[in-house]
Amino acid sequence: MRKQLLLIVCMITCVTAFCQNNYQKAWTALNRNDRISATRFLKEAEKDAATRGQAFITNLLLRSFNRNEAGMLHFADSVYTQMEDPYPYIYALWFNKAVAGALGVKKKPHQVAMLQKLSADRKAPVLLRTSANYVLAGNEVLSGRFAASAPYIQTIHSVRNWQLAGAFENLSGSGFYTEYDPLKYPGPDAVFKNASGNNIKWFTPAFENNDGWLQTGFSITETSAIIYAQTFVDVPEEKSVILGMGFAGNLKLWLNDELMISEPRERVTDFDAYCVKGVLKKGTNRILIQLGYTHEKYPNFTLRVLDEDGKAIDLNSTAGYKAYPKREAAARLPDLLPHFAEQYFETRLAADSANLLNYVLLTNCYLRSNKTERARQIINRALVKAPDNSLLRSIYINVLTAEGNSALVETENERLMRFDSSSEKAMVLSMQQLNKNQKYTELEHKRNEYIQLYGENEVTDGQYILLKAKDEKLEEIITIAENMYRRYPDNPDLQAGIYKLRKSTGKSADSALEVYRQFFKNNYHHRVASQYLAALQDNGNKKEYRSLLEELIRKFPYVPQYSIALSEFFLLEKQYDSAEKYVKEALAIAPYADAYWKLLGDIRKQKNETAGALEAYHTALKYNANQYELINTVRKLEGRSEAYKLLPAVEEDKIISSDDYKGADKQKDGYYFLLDQRDMILYPDGGNEQYITSMIRIVNEKGIERYKEVSLSYDNNQSLLIEKAEVIKKDKRVQGDKKDGDIVFTNLEPGDVVFIRYRLRTFADGHFAKDITDRYFFSGNVYCYASRYTLLAPPDAKIGFRFSKDSIPPQISRAEDFKKYSWEVLHSLPEKDEPLMPGLADVANVLHVSTIAGWNNIVSWYADVVNYNDVEQEVTDVYNTLFPAGSKPESQFEKARRIYNYIENNIHYSSVAFRQSGYVPQKPSVTLNTQLGDCKDLSRLFVALCHKAEIAANMVLIDTRNNGTKSMLLPAMDFNHCIAKAVLDNKEYFIELTDNNLPFAALPNSLNGALMLDIPRTPALSASGVTFLHTPNRSRDKTFRYIEIRPSGSDLAYSNKVVRTGHLASAIRADFRHSDEEKRLKDMEESLAGGYSTGLKLKDLKFSGLEDLTDSVTYQFSYLVNDQVSEVGPMSAFKINYHDVVATMDKFPAEKRTQPVEYWNYENTDAYETRVTVFAPAGMKFSASPASVSLTFKDLEYSLQFQLISPAKLQVTRKFTNNRQQFYAAEDYDGLRSFFEKIVKAEQKFIGYQK
Structure with missing residues (x-):
């Protein structure tokens, strides 16, 4: 191995030292997308022994880029003669049409020759020979020669x-x-x-x-x-x-x-x-x-x-x-x-990082095993050297496609069309876009241009058909299609289209089916076989259909779908024993496939084998509880009622005749409920369905407006069936118009009763598939004559229920094999509507139902699924970028802030709540690669980077504050947000990551006091359940304002300097960060003008801290506002505009309070400090300054101090602080109202001056 590596290095050194000219010129030309010159240089470089091999491979890549691999039919001979070690190159170029071509496609003669040569090559790595034998075996199958594949398969020796x-x-x-x-x-x-x-x-x-x-x-x-x-x-x-x-x-x-x-x-x-x-x-x-x-x-x-x-x-x-x-x-x-090919090109790249071919081939090697993170890293290094090289960018697109990164693929495609419009890929993309935009004249021109450059092929044929289809020229379409079929008779993608074309143009069924018969004489393809079967069924050709299935089962006995299809065929033919035989063969391959068990039950049912059918049906339901029609079938076979028939009946006429509601609120709302009924059925195997019945009395036009159109909401894992939607009038019933979940009621009149009954079926899977959680409101915003909730559950089901306010004991009884829980309330009065009152979830009487045993069940499950221990290469790469070796030490807080800033500046937040997979975040690598994520994805990425930095961090599930404090009294999964928690320098911080303008460690008002479920890294350390999010370590939300006021006649000149911290800084960034100067001036002037009834002119405006996620934003502005000074005898006077309102009376009417005041919904700032300096006009002086005010109420503190610095200079200091208390009790209302009333009165004082 060492000698081989030394040889590679020597070869590379030789190329670098002596043979740069034509080969390097070729790549220089490619870097500027001059592919014609590159081709010429490569041709010359292939004549030089030192660069021949590299030029040969580069030329192949270039031909592939130009869709011209047809000119490389002798790769098998050339690669052996031109390359010292051909095997890594063969591996890297495996799917190239000059080598082995795409997987699952019948091979061309030159590809077969290449594979056969490799198979017989005893010097080749065993892996390559095995792959060659595997592809050759597959090619025999694709050619319809099944027996001929066996000798190749026997060489593989996989463990069986x-x-x-x-x-x-x-x-x-x-x-x-x-x-x-x-x-x-x-x-x-x-x-x-x-x-x-x-x-x-x-x-x-x-x-x-x-x-x-x-x-x-x-x-x-x-x-x-x-x-x-x-x-x-x-x-x-x-x-x-x-x-x-x-x-x-x-x-x-x-x-x-x-x-x-x-x-x-x-x-x-x-x-x-x-x-x-x-x-x-x-x-x-x-x-x-x-x-x-x-x-x-x-x-x-x-x-x-x-x-x-x-x-x-x-x-x-x-x-x-x-x-x-x-x-x-x-x-x-x-x-x-080490993998032989990866190691080879890693070594070449290390020795010669200037040769861009090494990057391409190493990227291809990584893509062979879908090592996309490594492939992207390598090709990005190449793009740094040659960012405009379209050949390299095509490889980059391959990497992005393998990642499934469609957004970046689209971006790269657009870039290619913009900057290299004559490239083959760009022209194909352009034709697709023109067709999509229905620009057919331009499409025809582009197609002709493509043919001139790259010739005719499947692409141009397909576009030609589209053009003729637009013109509805059927005869030409048929001619083009038949010509394509003759040119590409083995193309599996054409068979179904040609069959349908022939059948639609009047050819006999047998003539149309001949398309498939001809194909299978010399070919085989699974998809075409399925199409052939469908065509045979469509034409009622039972004998051939059965024969084909039997043949497929013989050839592919391990594919249960063929046995199932034949079983279904025999079932329709009433050959029940044969049907059972084949479904059992499928079950012997897939014993836990619920659909197969259901089919077995259907067969036995037709054989009148009730016990056997029930056994199969129950097994099917065990493996998939969401088969509601099957549930009803089973209940009927067992002599039981369909479950919905066990629910309480709705006596419409009795309810209507009992209506005698005289409450004044019905005129205000325009409607009220006669009946609000929800019935839930939990089946033994875990499926659940519910029936919702509503009867609404229309009182006046407001009620008509509210109910003339109704949209029923349901989850994406539920199905909706509207069973009844009608208007009950005095003398008739009128059906509503229904479409999907929408209902329209026409000709509604006061006195009418709207009747709606619909069914929801839940199709759940996974860990909590057999559980239910539900909430039902026994009181609400309007009157309800009868509120009912019924639950049918298996007798052994552990049902947890709890009321939020007044406990109502259930009526418990048996209903056949169910245990029946019933609750009913008559004459439920509406909750009084008061300003700043809690939401209905907190004030109404709400029944909570759950079968989840405890919060720890959720915590443990979620900690498992978020994969805290998974460390991915992309995360490591980002970490190394943020914290390079040798960087100066930082506190944990500073490290976490650096991580946070990276995410906020580089990852885009997707506003679709929990978009990818319910509650489960996507892997951090996906978030980094796509640069897109929702709240849980961003939180997961932050936690992963913190773990890499050895910072304790975890995810936290949130139910935002606007949903109330009692939204989950029992274990449930009704969270709507996710954040992160980190322990930084021994302090606990909660981190919101979905606001790209928010300073680190600040929290939006919707999180302060929200329900939270902590998901620790070690579930055993979890808390007892949901708690409320309160943290002393968040960044405080403060406003500091410095105002100078200079009266000028009847006008006032204001100068402001404002500093906002915490989430208040985010709001300023959101309003102004991405606006130009003109828009900023316009928006600020409009905002200021809203505080006056007279004219205002903004003079200047400047910001600091908008672009960076610093803890605060500072902005300064000055304006002149007209007609603000009043003349009172010899004295001039005006009121100070403090700009930041700390007290207003519109939310505090003088009335008896029954509900708590939700102060969090009124106040989003911890502290205000306003310092106002007023300068009297020249020659004027202030009269006696107003009396200072100091007020307190519980945790609220307010002061307004006036200090005369000099006869012509008045200093006013206003301060307001609070502890951001969530609410004040109803009994505190009068004191709270009085406190704010005094503040409003204090801030109405006039500032007077005279000569």
């Missing part, structure tokens, strides 16, 4: 015979660090809880796919999961081996319970992408794999056991449990063996 267990919870990839029970319990009797809390066990699929990769999705159908696979390998003697893993997802590998490989990032790799040395013990060895995935369509893995020379060993493995020697003590995770 696996047991599986799963699926386990993996929300947003959070399950990787969770130690689920299959790790500890390998035996056949072990029982585990899956993601939905159901019992599962190890199982052995009846069939495994035989191409070297185990496609776990055939057996475990969940799209986001952690799954386990184990096998037991027997060896006669202890043997040192290499374990070679390939996988799609993230992965852990254990050998005899010793962790050997751990990759938390989701990858998509080739064979042997992750290799590690290990020792197989004599006798039996347990190999265990944990595979996790969140968005992988085809989760899979392959394990090959290699000898020390890298050759695959064919081992004896069995799925059945055997005793094995477990690890004696925890060992250090072994180092991964």
Whole structure:
């Protein structure tokens, strides 16, 4: 290995020293996107032995960029003759059309030749030969020659015979660090809880796919999961081996319970992408794999056991449990063996960082295993050297695409169209955009321009069809399509379109189906097979449909979907025994697939095997409780009523006739409720549905306006069915117009009753799928004749309920197999509406219902899913940028502030609450790569960077203050925000991250006193539940104002200097930070003018602290306001405008108070300090200064001090402080009102002066 590396360095040095001319000129030309000159230079460079290989590869990349790989049909010969070591280049260029081409596509002859040459090359790395054999095997299948694939597959020697267990919870990839029970319990009797809390066990699929990769999705159908696979390998003697893993997802590998490989990032790799040395013990060895995935369509893995020379060993493995020697003590995770191609280009790049080809090929190597974080790092280094090089930027787009970073892909595409519009990629993008914008004349021109530069191909054919479709020229469309079909008969993407085209143009069904028959003579493709099956069904060709399915099952026995399709066919044909046979074959592959169990139940039901049908149906419901129609089917089979029939009936006429409400408030609101009824059903397996019934009496026009249009709200995991929406008039009923969740009632009149009944079904999954939480208001803003809440629950369900105010005992009874809880209140009077009163959640009588056992259940679950221990490369990179080696020491507070400022200046907040995945944050790497995140994503990123800085930090779930203090009296997940908490220099701080204008450690008013649930890094240290967010260490919200007033005739000249701190600084930044000077002046003048009834002219305005997230913003301005001085005899007088209002009486009417005063909703500032200096006009002096005032009420303190500095200079100092108390009791109202009344009176005093 050392000799090889020295040889590489010598080669690079030779290139750098002697052969720079044409090769370097080519790259210089590429850097300015002069690809014609680059091609010429590369042609010359290929003539020079020293640069021939590098120029050859660069030319291939350039041809690919220009969609011209067709000119590189002899890569197989050229790469061997032109490159000293061709293998790393073959690996890096694997998916290039000149090499192996795209995965899953039938190979061209030159690609087959390349692969066959590589397969036979004994000098090639085993990994490459294995990959070649795998692709050749796949090509035989894609060519319809199934038997011919076997010899290639037999060379792969992947470990077979696996047991599986799963699926386990993996929300947003959070399950990787969770130690689920299959790790500890390998035996056949072990029982585990899956993601939905159901019992599962190890199982052995009846069939495994035989191409070297185990496609776990055939057996475990969940799209986001952690799954386990184990096998037991027997060896006669202890043997040192290499374990070679390939996988799609993230992965852990254990050998005899010793962790050997751990990759938390989701990858998509080739064979042997992750290799590690290990020792197989004599006798039996347990190999265990944990595979996790969140968005992988085809989760899979392959394990090959290699000898020390890298050759695959064919081992004896069995799925059945055997005793094995477990690890004696925890060992250090072994180092991964270097990947040959990655190591090769890493070495080249280290030796020659000027050669941009090294960056491209190393990036490609990383992308082969979806190591996007490393790929991005490398290509970004190249772009620093050549930022305008479109070839490099195309590689960058590949990286962004692999990341799933659609926003940046779009940005890069727009950049390419703007700065390199004649490039092939830019022209394709431009045509797509023109078509989208329906600019067809420009599209035709662009297409012709493209053909002149790059020739005709599938792209131009497709655009041509679109143009003809616009003109509705059907005959030309048919001609173009048929020509495309003749040119590309093996293209799987064309078959369905040609079939539909022929059928729609009057061809016979048999003639149209001939498209598929011809395709399958020399081809095979899974998607086309599915299309063919659908076409056969569509045409009623039962015999051929059945025959094709039977053939597919023979060829792909491990694909249960084919067995299910055939089972459904036989069910329709009433051949029930055959139907049951095939569904059982599918269940032998996927024993926990609820849909398969339901199908088995349907079959047995048709056979009148009621007991067997119920057994299958109950199993289906166990694995998926959200099958509501099936629930009703089961209840009927068991002789029980459908559950909704057990709910209390609504006697509409009786309720209407009982209405005698005379309350005066009904005129004010315009309506009131005759009935507000909610009925909840919790089913034994966990599904739940609710029925909401409302009867509303319309009183006047206000009520008509309120209910002429109704929008019913529901969650995105719920379905809505409006069962009834009508207007009950004296002599008839009129149906409302319904669409989705909207209802329109026409011709509403006073006296009408609006009747609405709708059903909500919840489709939950995951940890709390079987739980319910609910709130029901037994009082509200309007009168209600009857308020009812009913819950049907399994008898053994532990139902927690609690009232917020007046406890009402439930009526408990049995309703068939349910326990029935009922609450009812008659004549519920409206809550009195008072200024600054708490919200309904705090003042109404609210029933809280929850089946979640305790707050710690939520805390522990959430701490697991946020992955506090996950440290990603992107986080490390940002940390190293923020805190480079050798930087001066900082306090924890300063470090956290630096982290905070980075996030606020670089990451954009998404205003869609909890947009990615409910409560689960996306990985910090995703937030960094996309530069976008919501509250939980930003908080998670902050916490990750703090942990990297060795700062104790965690996330905190929040229910903002506007939702009240009693919104969650029982454990629930009704939080609407997320922040971070950090302990900095032994002080606790709460950090809000969604406001890009907020100073560090400041908190918006909506968080002060909000409900919070702390999610500590170690859940065992969690508090008892929700608490209120109060912290002495937040940045204080203060306003300091310095005013100078100079009377001039009847006008006043004001000069202001204002300093705002805390969240008050954020408001100023939000208003002015991104405005130009003209708009700032306009907005400020309009704001000031609102405080006067006379004319005002702003003279100047300047800010400091707008751009940086400093603790405060300072701004200064001066203005002249007209007609503010009054003449009172010989004396002139005016009132001071203090600008900041600390007291107003509009929220404190003179009336008896019944509710507390929510002071937090009135005051958002800790302290005001206003210093006013008044200068009398020349020759004038002040009369006696007004008397000073000092007032207090509880924690409120106010003072207004007047001091005559000189006869012509008056100093006024106003101070107001408070402790930001959340509320004052109703009995404090009179004292609070009197306090504010005195302040208002004090600030009305006139300042007088005379000669």
